Amino acid sequence: MKNILFVCVENSCRSQLAEAFGHIHKSKDVAVYSAGSKPSGQVNLKAVVTMAELGYDMGRHHSQSLDEMPAIDYDAVITMGCGDSCPWVKGRIREDWGLPDPKHLSENEFRAARDEIEKRVIDLLRRLS
Template identity: 60%
Template sequence: MKRILFVCIENACRSQMAEAFARRYGREAVAVYSAGSRPSGKIDPKTVEAMWEVGYDLTKHTSKSLREIPDIEYDAVITMGCGDECPMVKAKHREDWAIPDPKHWPIDQFREVRNRIEQKVQGLLESLKITSPL
């Protein structure tokens, strides 16, 4: 089983969407986590709406701190563009996707970010040799 961690500052939007897509497409082949360097404590309502539109319910997700995730070596740690804000986490592979935070954007632009994250997650899973049953 591969272990993946997605990190952004608030863990309220981008990393939550990435976690959701990795869970959807990776199924039992991955253990997926997301966290924030300064978590907001809540999931952005537009994130919940945007993921609901593609059939994923984020209402049970919570915004978490990096201190709340397992202290293990991850197969991949993906940051969403938070740069120096994200502390080092043990990882075999590390990548920054440089995805802008859409929290103040209109829903159409928000959806574009969601779709970009979905594509990047699918590419990540392929690179880790994880095939989707969907």
């Protein structure tokens, strides 16, 4: 089993989108998680709406803390661009994708950010297989 953790500050948008695309595109031997260093307690409505446009229901997603993550070995830990706000979590692969928080973008700009996250998740899953 391969384990992937996506991390951003609020765990409301970027890391939630990455987790969603991880669930969509992963194989059965991959587990996908997301968390935040300072979780907002809710998933961004634009994330919910734009994933629904693709047929994905984020109803089971919730904003959660890194402290709530299982104490397991992660094959990949991906931070979304939160710099020092994201604490170090051990992972075989560690990357910072440097993505700005899209929560204040227009709907079309938000969709472009969503699509960029999907491309990166697909590439990560390919590299882990």
